[in-house]
Each structure stands twice: as C-alpha cells, then as structure tokens.
Amino acid sequence: MTFAVTTHLNFRGQARAALDFYQHVFGGEQTVMTYGAMGQAQLAGSPDHVIWGQVAAQDGFRIMAFDVQAGHDHDAGTNAFYVSLRGTSADAVRQRWEALAEGAAILQPIGPSAWSPLYGMLADKFGITWIVDVDPRS
Template sequence: MKIEPYLFFDGRCEEAIEFYKAALGAELLFMMRNSDSPEPPPPGMLPPGSEHKVMHASLRVGATVVMMSDGRCGGDTVFKGFSLSLGSPDEAGARRLFDALADGGQVGMPLAKTFWSPLFGMVNDRFGVGWMVSVSVPAAA
C-alpha cells in the first residue's frame, strides 16, 4: 500500500504544475481538462467558465507521484494541517529547493542545522502548500 498526495488548487492547477516543474524539476505524467472528460459533470458541479480547468493531473517529483486538480473552483482551497516533506542528498540541493519554493511564498522556519539534519526548514509556497525541506541523512547501518 502507498499514499499519494492529492492537492486541489482552486483554479490555479496549471500554474502550480508549471511552478513545480521549474522549482522541483517535476515531470508532468498526465493531465486531463474538464472538457476532455468522456462524461459531462453533473449539473451545477462546476461553475461556468471552468471547462478548460484541470480535472486531474499527475506529477512525478523525484520518486513520488503527486496528483492534483483545479477542484470545483469554488474558492475553498486551504492547505492546512499537513506539509509535504522533501529530502535532498546535499546542502546545496536543499538550499536550491527551499529558495525555489519560497519564491512568492512564506518562510515559516529558515533553513538551519537541527539535531536530526544538517539543514532543515519550513516554507509555504505561493499556493499555500506547506513544505519541510531537509538534507537526508543516511540511516545508520
């Protein structure tokens, strides 16, 4: 069994895809717009003008697949109560990822040495998604 995050971007999914491709080197695996659906949505499910919004997309970030959508475009997207953890094999990589995610976002905890990692920091990106960035320390033998 595995858990894959599914994020709803309230009409900004395509912007998020491009941001994560640039910031994290994410690879777009699949994207379908509402207008591409083989079945129409139930009446009233989507607001007018959302026909070309993203119904579903999958991104590969490293070895992880992150699924995403524009959702119902109802103004109710709030990313709260979780963070995505992102490990880098070295400090330079952690700094690059952290700085890229912080561009247009808000730093909650600047990158700093902790007792569990040479560098660890927390940031909410420009979409409000929480990230914990750290240098991955190899497990003890």
C-alpha cells in the same frame, strides 16, 4: 510489496498554475487533464480547470493536483497538511528550497537543526506548507 505516497493537492482554479510551478522547481513530466477534455465541463467552474494533473520527476518527486468541482466546498484549511521534501544531498535540497522560496512566506529559515544538517519550513506562493530537509541518515 511497496507503496508510494503521493501528495494530492486540491485547488479552486489554481491547479494548473501550481503544477506549472512545481514542474519548474522539480523538473519532470507534467500530465494535465481538464474537465472539458474529459467531457465533464458542467462539473467545473471552467472547462479548462484540471480534473487530474501530476508532475513526476526522474528523481522520485511526484505530486498530483486538481481543481475542486464547482458547487463543492473548498477551504485550503490551516495546517491541514505539510508536504515533506527530504533529500540526501544538501546542495540539491538547498536548490529546491531556493526555488520553492520564490514568493513564499518563510516559516523557518533553512539551516542546521537538531535532527538534520539542513532544515527549513515555508508556505509557498500557493499557501502549501513545505518541510524541506536533508535526510540525517545520509
């Protein structure tokens, strides 16, 4: 038996923009369901807010997101989680890094580290912290 771990991001009205951005960076197919389309518009700040969305790419990348229901507390938090993106190709990792870096705060510039030939850390334009590196076993 195998398991897949998928990061699920929670937003307050920015889920669609985040999914669009991650699809731009990673490619793949985007699926979006809105509160309105699911007959639950009264639960959302807007019927167009995302009740569930996903980007899934052929190379294995997958991320989910939704907009927290109206009236529910939402605080993105500080260092509540990181998304780890680890690849086997330095060129592919650098390409993803450069795309994620658009509008981002660079926390650790990408470069060699003690554990990886290429490592970097950034907070993207949505405030999501990414750790990007090349798998040292590759």
